[in-house]
Amino acid sequence: MTFDRRVKIAPSILSADFADFGREIEAIEAQGADWVHVDVMDGHFVPNLTFGPQMCRAIRPHVRTVMDVHLMIAPVDPYIDAFAEAGADVISAHLEAGPHIHRTLQAIRGAGCKAGLAINPGTGLDGVEYLLDMIDLVCVMTVNPGFGGQKFIESQVAKVKALRAMIGDRPIHIEIDGGMTPETAPLMAAAGADVFVAGSAVFRGGSVAKPEVYGENIRAIRAAAEAAL
Template identity: 45%
Template sequence: MNKIGPSLMCADLGHLAENIKEMDEAGVDFYHLDVMDGLFVPNFTLGPDFIRTVRKLTDKPLDTHLMIKQPERFIDLFADCGSDMISIHAEATDNLQGALARIKNAGLKAGVAINPATPLDVLDYVYDVTDYVVVMTVNPGFAGQKFIPAVYDKIARLHEIIIRNKFNIEIEVDGNIGASTIPTCKENGATMYVCGTSAVFKKEGTLRENVERTRNLLDAHATVNAAPSEKRKSAGIYG
């Protein structure tokens, strides 16, 4: 199943309750909450109090993306404030395996986020404690950045690893996810889509209309049913 997760850093925070109600009714699958510390990325965004507020407004899963240095320091805090899933950056910690295990021990789904330039081999020893991988399709820190096409190959290679080893791991894509990028992301194995200003929060249309358009787009582009390596060739991706 393909899952739509609106990025709440793009929401109208002055009308948050109304926004969430409209998106809930439109059938979104989860909400994505970016937490930035001004150090790991040059920006500040949402915090635990915001997540507590969102938790009161919806029963949908909350996917908390920690873009902070040494995220293991705050896993318990963000677990306790209502998160259902927490992803941490491989680049931000010296103990990735231990931090992921701590998330899982808290009863949450554990995710690893990797920046566009980060190789997949950082995941080699943590697949057993990983529920989903967040493939950043832009350099993190700000909304509205340009999608990096080379990341399509990374999605395809990760999907091939997951299929070959029969891992129960989902691939989430984050960064300029919209009509021009969703079809190829899906063809290469993505199943979770963080949707910001390029999709759900576009100025054109209501939130409900934009969720429905995104769902229709996902439904219209079936995943290629070829073996992963053949899929990459059919998409013009090699290596």
């Protein structure tokens, strides 16, 4: 997984057909997805319950790109090794999920994965600055975590601009998660983001039987983001 700042589209399988994840992943990758985003929720840190390490292990053979695992769970540390062993390439933990995020990021890198730091819409950048040399990605939530299909929170554009300036020339991805569409992705691309998580905006209208719709949706988001650069 080499670093670059080109636009990357990371469909969230939270919006895929749960009964057919393997073929869904193969379809989105064939249609141009750069990463595969896996939203892990525990029903405690966020008000929803989704996937665990066993599901990640089951889909790993179908993922030929990057398996990007977003842990919306608390505590995080006891589960890092399990997700790493399941094949995660990137593991993101929330700044808000526990008191010792520095230790969590060390553990993620120690497990052989790229370390991501996720921040909620109501969280500022004060706690991010002293962690920049420990992370490979910042995931900025542009909806409140827990459910797909929510409305984009526009106040996060200014946050991403400030984050991009703070990162400077460090090789750190800025990932946007929530409400990404061809209308909102350009705002974040212009602000400095390079990874765009999209669930319903990618999967809406398509299926394993009609994968070309996924391709149309992915290309629309990519083209809109690239046009803003």
